[in-house]
Each structure stands twice: as structure tokens, then as C-alpha cells.
Amino acid sequence: MIPMPNTSTAPGSDLQVRFRDLITRVTGIQMPASKQNMIDGRMRRRYSTLGHSDLESYLKLLFEEDRIQQELPHIVDLMSTNKTDFFREPAHFHLLRNTILPAHNTEKPFKFWSAASSSGQEAYTTAMLLAEYQRVTPSFRYGILGTDISPNILEEARAGVYPQDVLRDVPEGFRERYFVPGQDSRGNPCGRVVENLRKKVRFEQLNLIHGNFPLDKDIDVAFLRNVLIYFDDATQCKVVSSVADHVKVGGYFFVGHSESMIVRDKRLKQIAAAVFRKEKG
Ligand SMILES: C[S@@+](CC[C@H](N)C(=O)[O-])C[C@H]1O[C@@H](n2cnc3c(N)ncnc32)[C@H](O)[C@@H]1O
Structure with missing residues (x-):
């Protein structure tokens, strides 16, 4: 049967x-x-x-x-379901690199928040793009925060060690520049994010449903991707609003491609698939 x-x-x-x-x-x-x-x-x-x-x-x-x-x-x-990848939903990273970064005023540091960071791939993907941008724009400064509810997955994110098959999504040039090859405890090939890049990314535990987060309120870009789908309508609204509170006016708010319809916050105007710009405070 x-x-x-x-x-x-x-x-x-x-x-x-x-x-x-x-x-x-x-x-x-x-x-x-x-x-x-x-x-x-x-x-x-x-x-x-x-x-x-x-x-x-x-x-x-x-x-x-x-x-x-x-x-x-x-x-x-x-x-918690922790599925994630490097360069997941790549159109978002194109927009970040080609449109958002060149428009950033380098007098202020660029603040990025991965609000359901899982094992860190989203934050480190961004870290690689920002580091690349800094190579051609030396006055560019940045900080990256990754938060998640799950203590274990945050430990993995801080360690920044990924098996070979996970690293397949990272372009070869980036793999060479930003990962140190090695072996995990079982002798399987893996790569660790280089220390300089790890130092740029802070991972903290944060429960999205509580609101009033102890975070800056002038974040340039917040990613809240592929987590809203697990919540009910009321919680989705509350979490969108609490995260948007921390994005600066003129900053950007990203959700997963299947989550666009969830965002109904009046301060956020959709500018691309699953991407919103905060128009007012
Ligand atoms: C599917 S992963 C998404 C990872 C990444 N944002 C992406 O799109 O690839 C969802 C993450 O949300 C986290 N999560 C679930 N409920 C949460 C909550 N209440 N507060 C913060 N994080 C939560 C889970 O621990 C998990 O790591």
C-alpha cells in the first residue's frame, strides 16, 4: 500500500x-x-x-x-525550519549590488540586518558583496547583523563553516577570496568564512514576535525572508511592522519571493519583486 x-x-x-x-x-x-x-x-x-x-x-x-x-x-x-542558501533568490542580491549600494551616501556606514538569519548564508552573502564594494569604494563602511530565534543555528552561523556542497552556490572567485578550505570533524571537505569577513558580521538571538527590538532605527536594508510564512496573519502584520520600525526612511525591506502579499504596511512601497522602500516614518 x-x-x-x-x-x-x-x-x-x-x-x-x-x-x-x-x-x-x-x-x-x-x-x-x-x-x-x-x-x-x-x-x-x-x-x-x-x-x-x-x-x-x-x-x-x-x-x-x-x-x-x-x-x-x-x-x-x-x-524551526532552517533551510537557506548562499545567494538565495539572487535577484535580491543583484538589486543590492547594482542599485542600492551605488546610491548609498558613504558619509554614513551602511547597516544591513538579516532578521531570520538561520545558519548565516544570507548575512555572509551580503558581507561578500559589501566587501567587494568596499574594494572599489574605500570610503564605504558597513556593519552586518544576523538574528534568529534558534540558539544552535546561531552557533553554526558564528562558526561560519560550510560543507562543500553548500559552497557550490558561491561563485568560484568569491570562494577563493572569502573561504579557507579545510575538513570538518569527519574529514569531509568544507570551507570557513575568512576571519576578516566573520568579524564584520554579528549574530544575536532575537525573537521576531516580541517587537521593540534593542536595535538601531536607521537600518539601510533589512532582509526578513522566508520566515513570515510560518506565522498567522496577525503575527505577520506585527512582525513586518516591528522590523520596518528599524529601517530608515529611504531604506529597503526585503521578504521572500512567496511573501510579498503579506506586506501591507503603509510606510512600505513595493519597488521590485518582494522588495519595498520605506517612504515615511
Ligand atoms: C527558512 S529560514 C530562512 C533563512 C533565510 N532568511 C533565507 O531566506 O534563506 C527561517 C528562519 O527563521 C527562524 N525563525 C523562526 N521563528 C522565528 C522567530 N519567532 N524569531 C526569529 N527567528 C525565527 C528560524 O529559526 C529559521 O532559521
Whole structure:
């Protein structure tokens, strides 16, 4: 028989419902009953490590022995989808390099924020482009911030070590200039972002659903790509607005190509596919 994907909308056990609610409350990520199989699969590694044979027994410990605070970082790591690539959605990087950078007034540093940075590819792609621009425009100064909710993925981003197949998306000249070849702990070939570039990128934990971020309010370019899709309508609106609060008037706000329709903030005017310019404060 051909196995069918789980499309069940039965709510599941009380503990499963409480767990899904907890994930949504903490991260904003929607967790309908149809995702229960996915949750089970992703949580398996954690509950097995703690000696549980199934999720239900782990959830009893979580809720009945009040281990939520202790377990939360693991849960957040396992529940977030971290898919990303170097030069993902390349039209955005063309616009950055060919239109936005040449128009920047070099009297002020250029501030870039990757607001759901995952393992860092988006921030380091930008770092390479900004470093290239600085080679031909020595007065150009810049700073890059990457933020994400997931503590583990931020550690990966800070380390800046990527396997060979991930580096395939990086043009050869950039690979040679900005990565040091090496081997990971298993002897597989990998590349590490050169120290000078790593120093230009700061990674911090930040939960997008909380708003009022302790960040500058004159950011030139904010990328909020491929994360809004995980939130419900109200959370999407709130997150767009909170991130836009930190973009300067005249600055740019990017979302993923499938997320354009989500942006309805009156301060933002669409200028290209999934790209908005902040027109007023
Ligand atoms: C699919 S990745 C997108 C990575 C990158 N922006 C891109 O487009 O390639 C989504 C990221 O959003 C992060 N995320 C999910 N919920 C979040 C939240 N509430 N606050 C901050 N980051 C969140 C996840 O940890 C994950 O790394």
C-alpha cells in the first residue's frame, strides 16, 4: 500500500495539543494538528537522548514536572525550519549590488540586518558583496547583523563553516577570496568564512514576535525572508511592522519571493519583486 501523508486534523492527546500551543506561543510558528507527525519526527532525537521511548512520555515530563524553561532551547532548535542558501533568490542580491549600494551616501556606514538569519548564508552573502564594494569604494563602511530565534543555528552561523556542497552556490572567485578550505570533524571537505569577513558580521538571538527590538532605527536594508510564512496573519502584520520600525526612511525591506502579499504596511512601497522602500516614518 502507498503510505499517505498525515493530513489528520484530529487534535491528538491533551499533551500534544498543549505542546503545539506552547511552540506557537513561544515562536509564532503555526502548528496545526496536521503537523503532529513532523513534530514527532523532529523531537525524536531529543526525547531519545533523555531516555524516553516516545513523545508522550517526554511531554509528561515537560508539563507535569515543569521542565519547560530547561527544554525550550532544544524545542525551538528542533521546531524551526532552517533551510537557506548562499545567494538565495539572487535577484535580491543583484538589486543590492547594482542599485542600492551605488546610491548609498558613504558619509554614513551602511547597516544591513538579516532578521531570520538561520545558519548565516544570507548575512555572509551580503558581507561578500559589501566587501567587494568596499574594494572599489574605500570610503564605504558597513556593519552586518544576523538574528534568529534558534540558539544552535546561531552557533553554526558564528562558526561560519560550510560543507562543500553548500559552497557550490558561491561563485568560484568569491570562494577563493572569502573561504579557507579545510575538513570538518569527519574529514569531509568544507570551507570557513575568512576571519576578516566573520568579524564584520554579528549574530544575536532575537525573537521576531516580541517587537521593540534593542536595535538601531536607521537600518539601510533589512532582509526578513522566508520566515513570515510560518506565522498567522496577525503575527505577520506585527512582525513586518516591528522590523520596518528599524529601517530608515529611504531604506529597503526585503521578504521572500512567496511573501510579498503579506506586506501591507503603509510606510512600505513595493519597488521590485518582494522588495519595498520605506517612504515615511
Ligand atoms: C527558512 S529560514 C530562512 C533563512 C533565510 N532568511 C533565507 O531566506 O534563506 C527561517 C528562519 O527563521 C527562524 N525563525 C523562526 N521563528 C522565528 C522567530 N519567532 N524569531 C526569529 N527567528 C525565527 C528560524 O529559526 C529559521 O532559521
